[in-house]
Amino acid sequence: MKSTAKNIYTALIFLFLYAPIATLMVLSFNASKTRSKWGGFTFKWYSSLFRNDEILEALGNTLLIAFVSALVATVIGTIACVAMNSMKRRSRTVLMGITNIPMLNAEIVTGISLMLLFISMGLRFGLGTILLSHITFNIPYVILSIMPRMKQLNPSTYEAALDLGASHTTAFFKVVFPDLLPGILSGFLMAFTMSLDDFIITHFTKGAGIDTLSTKIYTEVKKGIKPEMYALSTLIFVTVLILLLLVNMAPAKKFRDVSERRKS
Amino acid sequence: MINKRNLLFAVFGLSIPMLLSGCGSSKGGVNGEVIVYNWGEYLDPETIEIFEEETGIKVIYDEFETNEVMYPKVESGAASYDVVCPSDYMISKMIANDMLAPLNFDNIPNAKKNIGAQYFEQSRSFDPDNQYSVPYCWGTVGILYNKTMVEEPITSWAQLWDEKYADNILMQDSVRDAFMVAEKLNGFSMNTIDAAELETAKNALIEQKPLVQAYVIDQVRDKMIGNEAAIGVIYSGEAIYTQRENPDLVYVIPEEGTNVWIDSWVILKDAPNKENAEKFIDFMCRDDIALKNFEYITYSTPNDAARELIEDEDIKNSDIAFPDLSLYNNLETYVYLGEEGDALYNTLWKEVKSN
Amino acid sequence: MTSKNKWLSTPYVLWSVMFIIIPLGMIFYYGLTDKTGAFTLDNITAIATAEHAKALWLSLLLSLISTLICFLLAYPLAMILSNMKVNQHSFIILIFILPMWMNFLLRTLAWQTLLEKSGVINSVLNLLHLPNINIINTPYAIILGMVYNFLPFMVLPLYNVLSKIDENVLDASKDLGAGNVYTFVRIILPLSIPGIISGITMVFVPALTTFVISTLLGGSKILLIGNVIEQEFTQASNWHLGSGLSIVLMIFIILNMIASAVFDKDGEGATL
Numbered sequence: 001m002k003s004t005a006k007n008i009y010t011a012l013i014f015l016f017l018y019a020p021i022a023t024l025m026v027l028s029f030n031a032s033k034t035r036s037k038w039g040g041f042t043f044k045w046y047s048s049l050f051r052n053d054e055i056l057e058a059l060g061n062t063l064l065i066a067f068v069s070a071l072v073a074t075v076i077g078t079i080a081c082v083a084m085n086s087m088k089r090r091s092r093t094v095l096m097g098i099t100n101i102p103m104l105n106a107e108i109v110t111g112i113s114l115m116l117l118f119i120s121m122g123l124r125f126g127l128g129t130i131l132l133s134h135i136t137f138n139i140p141y142v143i144l145s146i147m148p149r150m151k152q153l154n155p156s157t158y159e160a161a162l163d164l165g166a167s168h169t170t171a172f173f174k175v176v177f178p179d180l181l182p183g184i185l186s187g188f189l190m191a192f193t194m195s196l197d198d199f200i201i202t203h204f205t206k207g208a209g210i211d212t213l214s215t216k217i218y219t220e221v222k223k224g225i226k227p228e229m230y231a232l233s234t235l236i237f238v239t240v241l242i243l244l245l246l247v248n249m250a251p252a253k254k255f256r257d258v259s260e261r262r263k264s
Numbered sequence: 265m266i267n268k269r270n271l272l273f274a275v276f277g278l279s280i281p282m283l284l285s286g287c288g289s290s291k292g293g294v295n296g297e298v299i300v301y302n303w304g305e306y307l308d309p310e311t312i313e314i315f316e317e318e319t320g321i322k323v324i325y326d327e328f329e330t331n332e333v334m335y336p337k338v339e340s341g342a343a344s345y346d347v348v349c350p351s352d353y354m355i356s357k358m359i360a361n362d363m364l365a366p367l368n369f370d371n372i373p374n375a376k377k378n379i380g381a382q383y384f385e386q387s388r389s390f391d392p393d394n395q396y397s398v399p400y401c402w403g404t405v406g407i408l409y410n411k412t413m414v415e416e417p418i419t420s421w422a423q424l425w426d427e428k429y430a431d432n433i434l435m436q437d438s439v440r441d442a443f444m445v446a447e448k449l450n451g452f453s454m455n456t457i458d459a460a461e462l463e464t465a466k467n468a469l470i471e472q473k474p475l476v477q478a479y480v481i482d483q484v485r486d487k488m489i490g491n492e493a494a495i496g497v498i499y500s501g502e503a504i505y506t507q508r509e510n511p512d513l514v515y516v517i518p519e520e521g522t523n524v525w526i527d528s529w530v531i532l533k534d535a536p537n538k539e540n541a542e543k544f545i546d547f548m549c550r551d552d553i554a555l556k557n558f559e560y561i562t563y564s565t566p567n568d569a570a571r572e573l574i575e576d577e578d579i580k581n582s583d584i585a586f587p588d589l590s591l592y593n594n595l596e597t598y599v600y601l602g603e604e605g606d607a608l609y610n611t612l613w614k615e616v617k618s619n
Numbered sequence: 620m621t622s623k624n625k626w627l628s629t630p631y632v633l634w635s636v637m638f639i640i641i642p643l644g645m646i647f648y649y650g651l652t653d654k655t656g657a658f659t660l661d662n663i664t665a666i667a668t669a670e671h672a673k674a675l676w677l678s679l680l681l682s683l684i685s686t687l688i689c690f691l692l693a694y695p696l697a698m699i700l701s702n703m704k705v706n707q708h709s710f711i712i713l714i715f716i717l718p719m720w721m722n723f724l725l726r727t728l729a730w731q732t733l734l735e736k737s738g739v740i741n742s743v744l745n746l747l748h749l750p751n752i753n754i755i756n757t758p759y760a761i762i763l764g765m766v767y768n769f770l771p772f773m774v775l776p777l778y779n780v781l782s783k784i785d786e787n788v789l790d791a792s793k794d795l796g797a798g799n800v801y802t803f804v805r806i807i808l809p810l811s812i813p814g815i816i817s818g819i820t821m822v823f824v825p826a827l828t829t830f831v832i833s834t835l836l837g838g839s840k841i842l843l844i845g846n847v848i849e850q851e852f853t854q855a856s857n858w859h860l861g862s863g864l865s866i867v868l869m870i871f872i873i874l875n876m877i878a879s880a881v882f883d884k885d886g887e888g889a890t891l
Contacts, residue, residue: 010699021718034486105824106828219329233720
C-alpha cells in the first residue's frame with residue numbers, strides 16, 4: 001500500500017512535468033496556425049520543418065554551442081573542483097562565492113555585463129561571444145553538481161592509494177574519478193541542457209545573423225510561434241526519449257540474456 | 265558504469281552529426297555583404313533570397329522586438345549593422361544623436377518612383393528634410409473586438425474602461441502605446457510631456473488595470489483569435505490576418521483619434537557597407553518585392569506601385585490596410601520626447617505596472 | 620591532495636576574473652555613476668521608491684513560496700527515487716532534465732495554453748462539470764510557472780546526495796533501535812544538507828530574478844524586480860538605473876550565499 005502511494009506521488013509529479021510537453025506535441029499536429037484553435041490533424045509542419053533552413057541552422061548553432069560550452073565547462077569545472085577540495089577553507093569559500101555569482105545573479109545582469117565586457121574588448125558579436133558566455137554560466141552548474149559528491153568523498157581512500165604506490169594522477173583516476181563520475185556526468189548534462197535552454201544571456205551576447213533556437217523562438221513569440229517549432233521540439237524530445245529508453249533497456253536485456261544462457 | 269558510458273555516447277552521437285550540419289553556413293557573397301536589422305517577421309524571407317541571387321550580395325539578417333531593444337544595441341556598436349528599420353519617433357531620436365547617414369536618393373531610384381508622396385510628407389514630422397529615411401510600412405493603432413462578445417459596437421477608447429468587459433480587455437505592453445490610449449481618451453496629445461496631463465493619464469491607466477486581462481504585445485493576435493478576450497488594442501497590420509482566422513473580429517479606429525505610425529529604412533552613420541545598404545533599400549522599394557512583403561506580413565505598404573499590383577480587390581481597397589486618413593480626427597505620429605520625456609514616461613509606466 | 624593540486628585552479632581562476640569579476644565591476648561602475656559619469660548613489664536608493672520596493676517585495680514573496688513548494692514536492696520524490704535500483708541513476712537524472720530539451724519559452728507558453736480561460740484544463744473541467752480554475756495572469760500562475768521550471772533543480776541535487784547515503788548507515792541506525800522518523804531526522808536529513816543548499820540556491824535565485832515567467836504567465840500585470848531591471852536595460856535604456864537595481868538584487872543574493880555558507884559548515888560537520 002505504501003508503495004502504491006509512492007507510485008501515485010511520483011506519477012503525479014511526472015504528470016505535472018510532462019503536461020506542457022504533451023501540449024506542445026499535440027500542437028505540432030494542429031492544422032491551424034494559431035495556438036488557441038484546433039484545426040484538425042496534420043503532418044504538414046513536419047515536412048515543412050525540413051525545408052526551413054532558418055530553423056535548421058538555428059538548431060545546428062544551438063547544438064554546437066551547447067556541446068562545446070558544456071564540454072569546456074565540464075573540463076574546467078572538474079579540474080576546479082579537485083583544486084578547490086585541496087584549498088584552504090578561506091580561499092575555497094572565496095572561489096565558491098565567485099562560482100555562485102553567475103548562477104545567483106539575474107541572468108539579464110550576467111548577459112548585460114558580458115555584453116559590456118565584449119564591447120570594451122572590441123570583440124565582434126557572434127558564435128564566439130555566445131560560446132564564452134555559455135561556458136561562463138555553465139561552469140557553476142558543473143561545480144555545483146560535483147561539489148556535493150566531492151564533500152562526501154572519503155579522503156583516506158585516496159591516501160591509501162598513494163600509500164600503495166599509485167601516482168597522484170593514477171590515484172585520482174582510479175579512486176576519486178569513479179566516485180565523482182555521476183556528478184561530472186550530471187554536471188555535463190545539466191550544462192548542456194542549460195546552454196540549450198538559455199535565452200536571456202544569448203540574447204545579449206549574440207551578433208547579427210546568428211540565432212539559436214531560443215532567440216529564434218523569442219522573435220517568434222512576438223508574431224506567434226510557427227508550428228514548425230512545435231514539430232522540431234517534438235522531434236528532439238522524442239529522439240532523446242527513445243535514446244534514453246534504448247540505453248536503459250539494453251544492459252537489462254543483456255543481463256537477462258546472460259542469466260538465461262546460464263540457466264540452460 | 266557501462267550503462268552511463270553508453271548514455272554519454274548516445275547523447276554525443278545524437279548531437280555531433282547535427283552540429284556538423286550547422287557549420288556549413290557560408291561567408292560573404294561575391295559582392296560583399298549587407299547587415300540588416302529589422303523587426304521580427306517583418307519581411308518575406310524569399311525576398312532576401314531573390315536579392316542575394318540578383319546582386320550577389322550576402323544578406324546578414326537580424327531581428328529586434330521593439331524600438332527600445334534595438335536602440336541600445338545599435339548605439340553600443342555591439343554589432344555593426346548597415347540598414348535598420350526603426351519607427352518614426354526612434355528615427356528622430358537617432359537623428360538627434362547623429363547616428364544616421366543621409367541617403368543618396370540617386371542610388372535609391374525606386375523610393376521616389378514607387379512610394380507615395382504623402383508618406384514622405386508625413387515622414388517630415390520625424391525626418392524634416394526627408395534626408396534619412398525611406399518609408400517601409402505604416403499603419404494605425406486601433407481596437408480589435410469580437411462582435412459575439414460585446415453588447416454594442418466598439419467605437420471609443422472609453423469602452424476599454426467599461427466594467428462590463430472586466431478581464432476581457434487586452435492592452436499593449438509598451439509604454440508609448442499604453443499612454444497613447446489614456447491620453448487620447450482624455451483629449452491630450454499623445455506626445456505630451458505636461459506633468460499634469462501625464463498624471464491624469466497615469467491615473468486612468470491605474471484605474472483601468474483591474475479590468476485588463478493582460479498587457480501583451482503581439483499575443484493580442486493569438487488571444488483574440490482564440491476568443492480569450494473581447495477587446496484588444498492592436499496594430500492595424502495584424503487586423504487582416506486575425507479576421508481571416510476568426511471572422512467575428514472587427515477592427516476600428518476609435519473616434520478620439522489614434523497613432524499613425526511609419527516604420528522606415530535608415531542607414532547607420534557607421535555602416536560598413538553603405539553602397540550595398542542603398543541597393544538593399546532600393547530593392548525593398550521595388551513594386552514586386554514590396555507586394556511580396558505586403559502579402560507576407562499584411563502591414564500596410566506605402567508603396568503605391570505595389571498596391572496597384574494587388575489582385576484581391578477587397579484587400580486593395582480595404583479600409584483597414586489602406587484607410588483614408590482624412591476621415592479621422594486627431595491622428596498623430598509619435599515624436600521623440602527627449603531623454604527627460606522618455607524617463608518621465610518610463611517612471612509613470614512603472615507606477616502603473618506595480619500598482 | 621596537497622599543494623600539487625593548487626595550480627589546477629589556475630584556468631578557472633583566470634576564467635572567473637575575466638568573465639565574472641571584470642564584467643561585474645562594469646555593472647558596479649554603471650550602478651554607481653550617472654549619465655555624465657559622475658559618482659552617485661541615486662541608482663541604488665531608487666529601490667526605495669514605491670514601485671521598485673513593491674516589485675522587490677513581491678519577487679521575494681513569490682520566490683520564497685516557490686522554493687518552499689519545490690522543496691516539499693522534491694524531497695519525498697528524491698527519497699523515493701534514491702531507493703530505486705542503482706542502474707537507473709542516469710535514467711532518473713535524465714527524466715528530470717528531459718523536459719528542458721523542450722525550449723523553456725515554449726514550455727512556459729504551453730502553460731498558457733493549459734491555463735487560459737478557454738484553455739485545455741478548463742475544457743476538461745467543463746467536460747466533467749467541475750468549476751473552472753482561473754489563475755492565468757495572477758500571482759498563482761507565476762508561482763506555478765516557477766515551480767514547474769525550477770523543480771528539477773531541486774530534485775537533482777537532493778537525489779544526488781540521497782542516493783549517495785550508505786545503506787549500511789541506515790541499517791545500523793535501525794539496528795540500534797531508531798524508528799523511521801528518528802533515522803530520518805538524525806541521519807538522512809543532516810546528510811542531505813549539501814543537496815538541500817544546492818537545491819534552494821538553484822531554485823530561489825532564478826525565481827527571484829525571473830522576468831520571462833511573470834511576463835508570459837502574469838500577463839505583464841505583475842511587475843517583479845526582474846521585469847523592472849529588464850525594462851531599464853531593454854526599454855528605458857537607462858543602464859545606470861538597471862545596474863543600480865541589480866546591485867540591490869545582488870545584496871539579497873549575497874544574503875543567500877551567507878546563509879548557505881553557515882548551513883554548509885553544519886553539513887560538513889554531519890558528514891564527518
